[in-house]
Amino acid sequence: MTNVRDLPIGVSAIVNKITGQGATRRRLMDMGITKGTAIYVRKVAPLGDPIQVMVRGYELSIRKKDAEMIEVTFGEGK
Amino acid sequence: MMGKTIALVGNPNSGKTTLFNHLTGSTQRVGNWPGVTVEQKAGTLLHDGKTQVIDLPGIYSLSPYTIEEIVTRDYLTLDAPDLIINIVDASNLERNLYLTTQLMELHLPIVVVLNMMDIVEKRGDQLDVAGLSRAFGLPFVTISALKESGLEELFKAIAEPISVAEPITYSIVVESILDTIEEILAPLVPKKLRCYYSIKLFERDRQTAGKLAIPEEGQAVMEGLLSRYEKELDDDSEAILINERYKFVTKITRQVLVKNSEKASFSVVIDHIVTNRWLGLPIFVLIMYAVYYFAITTVGTWGTDWVNDVLFGSIVPEAVQTFFDSIDIHPAVSSLVVDGAIGGVGAVLGFLPQMAALFLCLTLLEDSGYMARVAFVMDRVFRGFGLSGKSFIPLLIGSGCSVPGIQASRTIENLQDRRMTILTTSFIPCGAKLPVIALIANAIFGGASWVALSMYLLGIATVIFSGVLLRKTAIFSGEASPFVMELPMYHWPQWKSIFRAVGARCLAFVKNAGTVIFLSSSFIWFLSSFNWQLRMTVESDQSILAKIGSAVAIFFAPLGFGSWQATVATIQGLIAKENVVGTFGVLMNTTGSEAEVAAAFSTLFNPVSAVAFLVFNMICMPCFAAVGAMRTEFGSAKWTLFGVLYQTTLAYVLAFIINQLGSVIVLGAPFGAGASIAAAATAILVFLVVRPAPKKASPMWGSLAKPMVK
Numbered sequence: 097m098t099n100v101r102d103l104p105i106g107v108s109a110i111v112n113k114i115t116g117q118g119a120t121r122r123r124l125m126d127m128g129i130t131k132g133t134a135i136y137v138r139k140v141a142p143l144g145d146p147i148q149v150m151v152r153g154y155e156l157s158i159r160k161k162d163a164e165m166i167e168v169t170f171g172e173g174k
Numbered sequence: 175m176m177g178k179t180i181a182l183v184g185n186p187n188s189g190k191t192t193l194f195n196h197l198t199g200s201t202q203r204v205g206n207w208p209g210v211t212v213e214q215k216a217g218t219l220l221h222d223g224k225t226q227v228i229d230l231p232g233i234y235s236l237s238p239y240t241i242e243e244i245v246t247r248d249y250l251t252l253d254a255p256d257l258i259i260n261i262v263d264a265s266n267l268e269r270n271l272y273l274t275t276q277l278m279e280l281h282l283p284i285v286v287v288l289n290m291m292d293i294v295e296k297r298g299d300q301l302d303v304a305g306l307s308r309a310f311g312l313p314f315v316t317i318s319a320l321k322e323s324g325l326e327e328l329f330k331a332i333a334e335p336i337s338v339a340e341p342i343t344y345s346i347v348v349e350s351i352l353d354t355i356e357e358i359l360a361p362l363v364p365k366k367l368r369c370y371y372s373i374k375l376f377e378r379d380r381q382t383a384g385k386l387a388i389p390e391e392g393q394a395v396m397e398g399l400l401s402r403y404e405k406e407l408d409d410d411s412e413a414i415l416i417n418e419r420y421k422f423v424t425k426i427t428r429q430v431l432v433k434n435s436e437k438a439s440f441s442v443v444i445d446h447i448v449t450n451r452w453l454g455l456p457i458f459v460l461i462m463y464a465v466y467y468f469a470i471t472t473v474g475t476w477g478t479d480w481v482n483d484v485l486f487g488s489i490v491p492e493a494v495q496t497f498f499d500s501i502d503i504h505p506a507v508s509s510l511v512v513d514g515a516i517g518g519v520g521a522v523l524g525f526l527p528q529m530a531a532l533f534l535c536l537t538l539l540e541d542s543g544y545m546a547r548v549a550f551v552m553d554r555v556f557r558g559f560g561l562s563g564k565s566f567i568p569l570l571i572g573s574g575c576s577v578p579g580i581q582a583s584r585t586i587e588n589l590q591d592r593r594m595t596i597l598t599t600s601f602i603p604c605g606a607k608l609p610v611i612a613l614i615a616n617a618i619f620g621g622a623s624w625v626a627l628s629m630y631l632l633g634i635a636t637v638i639f640s641g642v643l644l645r646k647t648a649i650f651s652g653e654a655s656p657f658v659m660e661l662p663m664y665h666w667p668q669w670k671s672i673f674r675a676v677g678a679r680c681l682a683f684v685k686n687a688g689t690v691i692f693l694s695s696s697f698i699w700f701l702s703s704f705n706w707q708l709r710m711t712v713e714s715d716q717s718i719l720a721k722i723g724s725a726v727a728i729f730f731a732p733l734g735f736g737s738w739q740a741t742v743a744t745i746q747g748l749i750a751k752e753n754v755v756g757t758f759g760v761l762m763n764t765t766g767s768e769a770e771v772a773a774a775f776s777t778l779f780n781p782v783s784a785v786a787f788l789v790f791n792m793i794c795m796p797c798f799a800a801v802g803a804m805r806t807e808f809g810s811a812k813w814t815l816f817g818v819l820y821q822t823t824l825a826y827v828l829a830f831i832i833n834q835l836g837s838v839i840v841l842g843a844p845f846g847a848g849a850s851i852a853a854a855a856t857a858i859l860v861f862l863v864v865r866p867a868p869k870k871a872s873p874m875w876g877s878l879a880k881p882m883v884k
Contacts, residue, residue: 114413119239120656125416126235127658128269131409133420138442142454143554148445148661152268155441155661157550159557162658 100135100149100163108136109168116165128152129166177224180332181250183277184261185270186232186587187662189289192319192671193261194229197221202229202678207245212589213809221329228255234269236276238381239656241589250280251367257336258284259328264301264316265293265663267427268420274310275342275419279373281366283336287328288316293663298434305430311340320668341369342422348414351399352376358392376400377412441543441663449547458551461544462570469532470574470605477527486520506710513699519692525577525799526680532571532578533676536585541672543664545585553657560641560650561598562591569637572599573630575606576800580807581683590650594641596807597817600796601636603629606751610791613755617772618784629792636793636824639863646867649816682806694798695749702746719745732848733790733826734783734833744790750797782836786829793825831856 103109111133114121128151129135138148138155146159158166182197184190194202198217207214212231219225230249231242238244250258260277262270277284286307294301307314315331317324343349355372363371363386374382375396388396400411407414448457468474491512498508539545549563556565564586572579579599586592603611608626615625644650701719705711715738723742730736730744743757758775779787795801795818805814834852837843 113409119237120658122235122237122239122412122416123656123658125413126237126272127660128272128420130413130417130420139445139449140451141449141550141554142451142458143551145554146550146657148449148550152266154266154269155445155663157546157553157657157659157661159553159657162656 097167097169100137100147100158100166100168101160103137103168105137105139108134109170111135111166112169113167114165115167120162121165124158124162124166127156129156135166135168177218177222177226178256179226179228179253180219180257180259181228181230181255182259182261183230183246183250183273184232185234185263185266185273187660188232188261188263188270189319190229190232190261192668193259193287193289193317194227195671195674196319196322196325198227207249212242212245219332221332225332234273236273238379242587244381250277250282251370254282254366256283257332258282259287259332260284261287261289261319263290264288265290265297267301267431268423271310271423271427272419274312275422278310278312278339279341279370281338281369284312284339285328285331285336286310286312286314288314289319291316292318292321297439300432302430306426309426309430341373342419344415344418347403348376348418351403354399355396358388358396359386362386362388373415377415378410439663444664445547445661448544449550454551458548461539462567465532465535465539465567466570466574469528469535469578470571474528474531474578475574477531478524481527482520482524486516486524490520491516509703509710510696510699513703523684525575526684528575529578529581529683530676530680532582533679534672536567536582537672537675538667540585541665541667543662546659546661549657549659550661557657559638560591560594560645561637562586562588562595565591565595568595568599569602572602572604574604576600576602576604576796577683577803579604580800580803581679583807584679593808593813594644594650596804597644597820598637598640600800600821601640601793602633603792604751604796606797607792609752610747610754611788613758613772613775614779614784614788617775618779618781625788629788632789632792636828639859640820640824643859643862644820646862646865683803689802694801698745698749702742730790732833733786733829734837735779735787735790737778740778740787744787744794747791748795748797750799751791754791780841782840783833785836786833789832790825790829793828794822796821827855827859831859 097112098109100109111129111131113131114124114129133151136150138150140147141157146157147163148155148157149163150156180197182190182194194215194217197219199220202215202217215229217227217229219227228249230246233240233243233246236243236247238247249255258277258280260274262274264270274284274286288301288303288306291301303314303316313331313336315324315328317328344352352369352372355375356368359368359371359375371382371386375388378400404410404414409417447453450457494516495508495512498511536545539548545564548566551563552566553563556563565583567585568579568582570579571582576599579602580596583592583595583599586595603626607629611626611629615621615623619625698719701722702717703710704718705716706718706721711717719742720738723745724738727736727738727741730741735741739758743754746757747754796804801814801818804817805811808814808817831852834848835856838845838849843849
């Protein structure tokens, strides 16, 4: 178990849980980062933050601090 | 009979605006939602000339966390349009249909418009539209908003009677809890909206709960059910519903969408270079330089100079003057028209070429998809002091002219970030402030180059200072906006929609800013041309403005420039900052050559008060044109007033500190009462910045959004 912040670039994992609460958590889920979804870390911004991920076939930019909220596991998605 | 109302709902970047333009032609009105500054566009359907079309803000969900979402859901539930057109980006099906599942809970008829099918086809994917329509129980129409195909079918679909959408079926337990909540709501909410409200209460949506007076026992029952189920699933109720919606959407998309191979899209390839770890910044600098070069240095300025110097500098006034001379009109009237009115109108229109050039660039960046990358690249730099990555563009443009700079803040979606950017853009010295800086640098400091440099540094420091300070006040507090941003696919700009957007922006500026600039310029003209006996005066020191200047000069005395000339110059600077220089020339009876002004100037100021004067003029409220732009972008007179007061107060305090402490340190004046107050003021400013942020209050939009509730 790890979180998206700690995933190396170019690695894909399965979302297990979104921790935290409030607007940011809801936004992450609304954007399709829900339990069982595959998330792929595309790159890091030139200044080291935010990161770019691919989820449900589109590209999304998330700050590292918020990426910590996304717990992931390696394995088969649903 | 009133016509029908159609609401256009969809994700950002789904092609909503393009579709709106196709549906309404050029009949749209742009305004703000009552009580909040979220743009509202309305128009009449081109097809029948009477159906109202409302373009709702682009949203991803009906959550209570952003002002756009609240505006949308309040409109849909309280104003109940006759039909929702839900525009769906077919190339990004799952996330777009997730919003559709929420719209289906509103008990309204829905037509789903599948846009960007050409991208799906180009990818080689196959989409079963009929299957989609069956699974959702909604009519689906395929269009290409860009290629204007499929619009006839859409018009046909709208004209037919459509039954109210049925909400999706949740899992058995969720449905049974929803049933219980609906029963509790039965006496409180009309039947139509009970489904929506029960789902919102299931999500523990506080904004919705706050509107209903639910009896305590009902609340206890709901809470009991929800917390038991939450414990069982080890998740909270909000996440449970979102998961179920996405599961529903995923299941259907797997059935209807056959994907070709997973090859990297064109966009990903471009991004590989454009936001590359090493190339990203140089490319960003290059693009920004190109924008600045085009809009400020070359094309925009040529146009603006031509309008200012040729069109409204000689052609129009000379023609009007000749006409007035020929009919022998009273000189006061001709002066009012030529110097006041035409001067004022010219001042407004003079900004247009620059603004059009800038908006062309901005719309291009926005339309192509690069703007989101600007935020991606710059976010880290700006978020530390309460601004958005996209604030870079307004501030950069602001170094040319604050007016387009402030208008460029339009590209920042987040309301708080946008307000902060509007408020701080004019702190960056604009082109018109340079002559003022040059005047002081030459007259007092022998042309030292550090003067200009330090004014730019001061501007940047003031932006950062204000960002940090204001974020800690009640006005800008509230939950930090999540920076979870879609990086839309790149696509070729659509010239037709770009020119339409540029035209609309220019028109809005002329309408809004025009009134502010025109009225205030005319007023200042009147004050400077008449004496108290309401006679036209040639002696500038006899004008009402000069008298007022002498009266309020005392206000500036603590800043070290309590002469009436300095005061009048500052007031004239409100029309245009470069006026400060010209006014000194006139008021001090020099011929106006820079050397002479400089010589006369040095009699009014010492080095410390000169810096204080300069700082005050840099930071205080900008020229009327910029205030007009602030008014347009804030969309609120109250916010504009707050902005102007904040800027002027900050300028006063800074100039005061510089003059008082500077006199002690540089000029060796005794440390008196003034210096003590200045020292205290410095301490307060430092405290305001370093103090910990107060506990998060409820966000300001909470109270602002209330007028929407009927």
